[in-house]
Amino acid sequence: MRELKLFLGPQHPGMHGNASIHMFVEGDIIKRAFLLPGMLHRGFEKGMERHTWVNNISLIPRVCVVEPDINEMAFAMGVETLANITVPERAHWIRMIVLELARISIHLMAYGGLGSPTGNYTMMYHAHADRNSILNIFEKITGHRVYHQYIVPGGVRKDLPVGIEKDINDFLDDLESRYVEYRDIGIENPTIVPRIKDTIVLPSEVVWELGVTGIGMRSAVNKAYDLRKVMPYARYDQVEFEVPVASYSDARSRVDLKLQELVQSISIIRQCLAKMPEGDVRVPLSRGQSMRWTVPKGHVYSCVESSRGEFGYYMVSNGGTHPYRVGVRGASYPQGLLGIEKYLPGTRIDDAALWVDTMGVCSPEIDR
Amino acid sequence: MASLEFLVIIALLGGVLAYLVGKLSKVVGASLTVLVSGFIFVSVAYFGLNGSLDASITYLPFVSFEATDLYLGTSFGILVTFIFFMVSFFNPYFVDKFKYPSLYSMFYLFSLAGVLGVFFTDDFLVLFFFFELVVWTSLFLIPLGKSKKAASWYYGFSAFGSFSLLFAIFVMRNTAGSFNINDGLSMVGGSDQILVFILLMVAAFAKLGAFPLHIWLPKVLGNSPDPVTSVFSGGLEKLGAFVAVMGLVKLAPVGPVIEAIDMALGQYLIAILGALTIVFGTLMAIRQDDAKKLIAYSSMSNGGYILVALTLLNDTSVSGALYHVLIHALASTAAFLAIGAVNRQTGTTKMSELGGMIHKMPVTYIVYLIAIISMAGIPPMGGFVSKWLIFQSVINEGMILIAIATFFGSIGSFLYVFRPLAALFLGQELPEFRKVIKEAPFFMLLPMIILSGLNIFTGVHPSVILQYINNVLAELGVTELGITTWTLSGNNGDLYPALIAVVFGVGVVIAFIIFIVLKKSRKVDLMDTYTAGNFVYTEELLHYSVDFYAPIERLYEKHINIMKDFYKGIAKKVQEFGSFVKYFFFTNKPEITVLWVVIVLGILLLWGDLL
Amino acid sequence: MESTKFSLLTKEEVDRKWWEIGDFFRRNSLWMLMYCTGCCAIELPPAMTSAYDMERLGMGPMATPRQADVLLVTGYLSLKTLRRLIYTYEQMSEPKYVVGIGSCTINGGIYHDSHAVINQLDQYIPVDVYVAGCMPNTEAVMNGFVDLMRLIKSKKANGWKKYHKNNEWYKKNQIDSLGEVRVKDEFHD
């Protein structure tokens, strides 16, 4: 039988980001598939070796464009572990607010992204409009819409602006009130459910083989394996939240979990706003001359829970002003490369874009 | 000159001559078929249209031809001889590939003689004789192609049909007292009528390849040599339609009348079977990979239309059916010839192996395009007129279930006729064919172009032919269709085919003007195509031809083999019975066998005496 | 005696008039190609969707290069992307425009010394409008589009003509940096 070669990406409306899925197709069933990454490769790890520890603050958010804050958090945590810095209490809470806002933003974006493969653009437009209000809030907090460079080793760059609580609360109330509508137009919509139900199932027994983490794993194994729970960082051990899980991981259940996490994030932000103590937000790394600031020798792997799973930085310091080696563990590395190669075959060409969207394959963190 | 006997003899003698000449030179022998069939077609057409065919018999024993009321036979005769003539142009180009080229020419002309006899005789026994002549000659034509097994399938079903025809003839002989066709059909009545109806329908179904006796059709049409396929589809299948006209129209309506739709039960059942034929043919055609098999299934589906239309027994439907016989003969012959031409140039008809033929064979492509437009019933080709007539009567009768089938077949035909167009002619130009392939030679293009012209003509100006069909309707005792020079009137509206053609022309001219005044486009290579930014160098990877309709096929692929399994089951049972018989009769000791034979013969003789 | 008032226009003048009419349509209906080459693409969804609503300017995303008018180069270009970008650019139907978004397209930006990212986009394909910033916020991106419309109106957005005229220069630059533009490896057969 002759095979047909179809491509999803890089220049394709169904592909999120700049990567290419090559699919060998018979009829409309995918027989073989692989991801061709590397189109966003910019020598990131090499670049970080060539910048000082402080300079790198401006570089790290750019690893993964859709969710820059987790990069900053992971990097800051790693540096703090290596240099043994104690972060002020208030900074922890501000960090959590920013991280959870970022989580809401990316879940909204992923949920809106579901509008593209399933064809419901109204849902996409609404989700992106709400995401834009988060970006506006970020602009007020940090001064930037996307690349915030807000979480730095030693705390956060500056304190929250006055009156931001009201903005955040207004936004959260608005989002919460429309949560049901979001569900109705998306995953409860009778024209979308047949598309996403029972498609591109990720069996629970292969999760460990792939190394998938995050929602992809939790939707399959039915366990609350969330880094915020099992090895809490910041002050996640002091807020109450649940980790939504499921035992059957099809596209619908994954999107469902994203929406449920969104609710949990809303509640976390509210708790943070309530429990946040007053005080300093940053300890100075060094007295002046921050460019010559050195970090003691050591190896550390610091990881945070991103929307797609465990996102980690492996950092090696040889005691100098520059990091000796920084390795980035992209959260979507397993599902993007091995997942596409192993679990896309057998599905249909209609579903390939759904895998990319619901598993959260983010090409910049694969390529770096 | 115009003696039918003379024409039959010419065909037979021409066959023998072609055989002898073919021993010397294959091509000359095959070319002889062109001359002979051309001569026969011209004579039949000329004298048949003038009504001056001579039915007298001088030389041939037992044979008798019809003298009056010739319209039905003549119309079929002209059509089928025309198809034979057109296809014969292909013979010289294909004889090289056959194992027995001279035999091929001979059988080709013999079956032509058989066809002539079937359509013009007034005697059932002669009809049966010629029918068998056609069956046997065509039987030997089939295995010259790819599969010998197809011939055995064909023989099985044909024999089934022939014997039921023979049975029907004997039943009618019982009531009418003679073998005359018209007497037999008009005088038979009561339970005999039902029996004759069923038997005639079995014969017609077997010949037409209608559900449930369709298994042979795709096998034969898909595997026999290309000219034979064209002849089968355009000509020999129409024998079935001829028998169906006898059974459905000439015989009085059979069975109790259903009040709601004002239709006899027998007719209604046939209509349902016809509808099933349409649906089944369509569904099977959609999933074929071999272009010839695909068109074969479409032939089956179109046979269903003819059956459905014949059962309705009013002016639009019967004229629609007869017109559809003509249209389908022209269109499917043209399509088969086009695919035959591709087959000759490339050596395959598998759609998954071909692609981009249009760049080398544009004329063949145009011929195929016109043929499929006609087959799908799109104006301005002939298929639209016949389908319009059939729809008129189906809607007028208010038969919802039948209508679903006809609509399904009609829309489904877009699907399956498009597939060879896309996979075989269009798409990427595959490298293995890029250098070698040329357009087919002129004498192969000639019949295809003539057929295409007729396809267009039948769609633009059908009144001429429908006028003639009105004569047939009068002969069959059906009300005549309302025709003026340019328009047809159906049950619930008028049709102006020429106007549609003109308006279509105007539309195309407007579009062409828009196209030509705008900036000229830049010509790019076929491989310079959207690949989402990736680079591809292999043409095959970008040619979508395998499992073309995979999503819709998946919905019914579990249920396709029902009829095949049924027949396989029967064949298995027969085999078991055979081995059982063998066990008893043909043991190792010949004495026992002889004993058994004697006993059985004795019982049969005694039984016959007692009856 | 020829009337001077109603003199026939020459062919060039007629062409120019038609071109101006075409320019009116072109600048009011700019279809951009959905090709997210880098991180600045993250500011395009807000621009496209309800927040800034690009469609009111007549802009919209298009699926394939044949249909599109504007090629947005959103951010840094790795070598691998540049190959595909050039291929995609050559597939677009003329007139075509290129908007380079982000500092990386101008001078390499934060990745100026990387081994995988090119530094200056207009060495390889002609760029009509640059939008600076890392990343430029959505208003800046929208402003870039409005700039492009103004350039089309004043007939200055003729990068595609430059590409024809200086094709050899561009090709040379491409080959210098990329080795070969159309790779043929085990993944592309």
Added chain:
Amino acid sequence: MIISILMGISVAFFGFVLQTSIAGVNRKIIGRVQKRYGPKWYQEFLDIFKLLSKRSVTHGWIFDFGVIMALGGIIATAMFMPITNDLMAFPGFDNFFIFVYLIAVGMLGMAMSASGSGNPLASIGVMRALTTMLAYEIPFMIIVLTIIKLTGHSSLSEIAMFQQTAVAGLEFSGTWFMIALPVGFAVAFLSLMGMLGKKPFETYIAPAEIASGPMVEYGGKQLGMLFIMHEITVFIEVSLFVHLFLGGAENIWIFLIKYFLVYTSVNLISNVNGRFKIDQVVVFFYKWPLLFAVMQAFVAIYLGWVI
């Protein structure tokens, strides 16, 4: 004859202008639904003329010929379309079947040209379009069969007239078939959404899967001509629906209102829907709509139960 043909051409042109404007207005309405401002109402015109002004590429003669055939076939179909009771080019010959089958010429032309581009995505799109057609046509045809059987006419203007005036002695005359055959109307509305290629039956365009399907290789004037063809196709299909179910129109304003309402409601409904897969489309139409269509036809034809 010449006058009739000129009249027909103007009907086609009217259809193009009407549908293009209404499509633009609808884009604005949809924009408001999606919380945004929306384009200008004449944006569709700008798009089409922009495309016509560009320099395109061609993949061989069939690529161009198919486009010409598509546009020609659709213009020819539109020329038969009655607009009001009196305003039509060829009175008496506006047969329903002409529209159903002549429109197929346009489709075939486009399909041919798309496949001729040599892009597999285009072929897949064509395959999906044809399959969708197989799905939505059957229920629609059954309902139209009922209407033709009840009215005794297959001419659109006659059917419209039948619904407008109650004639003594003619059963069921005087009511719109939208009211007379409510179930059939619902089924036909779904079919109309399929015909117009609106979501959830938009499977053959599906940008995220097959990058806009048949249109994948078009640009410039070919795409512009296909856009014109698409606008006229929509005009034909929506006016077909207006004439069959909404009682046609006595004058042009009523036609415009009915047309606008039908098209806008289709658009609004489609805009909150996702997109089915292709086999789901087939299963969808062959499950309830077909069953209801047959029920409606049975009830109306044999039992005579018509509201």
Added chain:
Amino acid sequence: MNSMTNIKYVSSLVENRFKVIKKEIVSEYQISFEVDKDEVHRLLTLLKLEGWIQLSYLSAIDWINDNEYELVYIVMNWEKPVHVQIRTRISRENPSMDSILPIFPGCKYYEREVHEFFGVKFPGNPEYAKQLILEGWDDIPPLRKDFDPRAYSDAHFAKREYTETFVNLNNEKSKQVKREKRKERIIRVRKGGKK
């Protein structure tokens, strides 16, 4: 603390059976062992059996001064939440390490990447030599310390040359004048209002 017992558990588990060159407790959830090259597979197998079933990360570090590569394997156990770093050193000349594909199938692409960026060979992984991220790379593997990206960039990519003058987009005088005035004002303000 619970996490510290996990650390102790894994620490005793490893130290009892393997010769650990260097042990390091990084944080309450992380521990690091440096072992010999030959022991990595057995150690990983043991950890996998004990519940460290997820391979989180695999990479290499180029210690150019020691002329060695250091391979890092990080595994994770979700039930006893501890990240275990396993580090081993291999020679920089003709670097090669047996693949851990039979133990962790997820390592397939990590190893391809390490080969691409450092040149370490992984016999046992059938596809390790295929290129993954880079395309048509013609230099030494880029993450080695002796590779200079700036030199590569200068050699291959044209840099923008900035000139003193800049081009005004619309040639509008008024804007340029305004801009100059604004500049002057800024300078004046900086100098404290003095001309």
